[in-house]
Amino acid sequence: MTALRAQGDWPPVVVASVFQTGLNLMRDLLRRGVRTVGVDCDGSHEGFRSSYGKSYLCPNPDTHPQEWVAFMIDLARKLGAKPVIIPAADIFVSALGKHVDALKEHYIFSLESIAVQAALATKEQQYALAAQHGLPIPSTTYIQSRADLEGFVSNARFPCLIKPRHQREWDALPEGNPLRGLKLITAESAEVLLASYAHTEALRPEVVAQEIIAGGDDAKYCYLSVYGTGGRRLGHTVVHELRAHPVLFGSGSMVEPVVDEEIATLCDNFLRGVGYVGICEIEVKRDTRDGVVRLIEANPRYSVTADASVCAGVDIGWLHYLDLIGQPVEPMEATHLGYRHVVLRRDIPALPRYVDRGMLTWGDIRRSYRGKLAYFDFDRKDWRPTAATLKGCARVAVGMALRSIGLMRRLPD
Incomplete structure (x- = not known):
């Protein structure tokens, strides 16, 4: 019990x-x-x-x-x-x-898998582990020099991207560097990708280069899970991403829990294969060219989207705590599926970009906010962080209003 x-x-x-x-x-x-x-x-x-x-x-x-x-x-x-x-x-x-x-x-x-967790925290090691354990990945190369990247682009199918091993590596780039704070940068050609790499080459030459998985944000899913001592799955939820920020290549801003046995089985087999113990989020995308589910990234920790699992009835943080202190845990699955989980600080800035690109209408957006909603960053019982969220959203709303009457320039892609 x-x-x-x-x-x-x-x-x-x-x-x-x-x-x-x-x-x-x-x-x-x-x-x-x-x-x-x-x-x-x-x-x-x-x-x-x-x-x-x-x-x-x-x-x-x-x-x-x-x-x-x-x-x-x-x-x-x-x-x-x-x-x-x-x-x-x-x-x-x-x-x-x-x-x-x-x-x-x-x-x-968890002493059982702390080394695995640390390995999954770096992009080059998580892709290597995925390839070893049958989790499909897009064509990927760990880059340590310009010569490595030139070798990758010579055979790559564009569009492609590069991204840091850890997000914080590009967060630490000097002020004014065009890659500072970015999660990744995309390119339609080898020339553009090499030019982008030049901005980090002398400072942080280690990056991951990758072919882009075809499909929109609604082709992405997250597997939210916790594994106990001995690799036993204690709980999991699969969520479908409806929107993301930045558009197409960012983290989910609105998701909804779903039943997807293919994704659940694929991710479960991978985590069991590496002997994982603890909390893990795996973000995947169902490639629209061939229907193959491919890895975007794994986060071996409690994540933003993990909050959606709690709302779905699987409190992965609590289950992890119980397992670590030796308390019995009965495996759980999501039981509350009829809601959408929203990260306001991501979703509000994303909305005008979806509209500008013709991917959504304001009517589509209004309909997505109907029904039962759960919020990552809106909590009436914690007013100071909530006020900061609302202040940021208000700034975006003012910008949208000014752009609609021509007093501000259109948002860049």
Whole structure:
């Protein structure tokens, strides 16, 4: 029998990252009665303004690894009991993998697959693992130099893209660099792809080059899951992406849970094959040319879209916590399918781009907001982060109004 609430003597949880993703996980665990705190090296993230639990500003584990380890050990001691740690950002997945020996005496986490989780946090390793374990991928090459990229484009079918191994690598590019902050960059020709690579070649030469999987945003799906000790699947949900931001190549801004046995089986076989334990999101796309489901990326952590699984009746953060502390868990599947999950900070900026491209009408958009909705970043009980979301959405709405009367230029693609 799976417990519904924590008992008073159960271990606390440290959520690593208090961007809205980790904050939502904190909220869900606190509502289950789990003593929960957050840590993050970015003081601008929502957890530092939230009413859900306390968040601590920690050193950056990439730039100050030893200071981060010392901070985390000190925090565990202050909590008074050996806590569970659950990463909600790649930077902390990687840090946990690098410092497992220093932290395993102070925190509860999955020692079974921490190396696999750390490997999946880098693009080149996750594609290699997918190829080894039967999860189809688009034509992909790990690039370390211009010569590598020239070799790739000589045989590639365009359009293609390049993307960093970790998102934070391009986030750290200098101000003014056209790739700074981008998730990826696309190109219709070899010349354009090589020109784009020139902006990162001297600073971050390691990228992943890939042929683009054919199809729109509505050809994309996410498999949201949690695996327990021994690789047993404890819960999963498949969601269908309806929109994304940026359009065509961004993360889902509106999704809905569906039953798709092909995708569930394909992703389950992959994660069992690599011996995965923990929380994982796998984003895939059903190629419109041949119907083959191919990997876009795997996120070996609690993700933005993971919040949709909770709404569907599979609380993957809670199930993961129970498994880590040795409590029994009965496997669960999604039971609440009749709703759409919306990330307002992504969806509102995406809407005028869909309209400008002729992919949707405003009537289509209005209809998509009818019926039962669940929100990633709108919570009446947590007004400060919600106010920031609404402020951002209001700025976008004003821009849309000004463009409609010709006072602002059309949005770039």
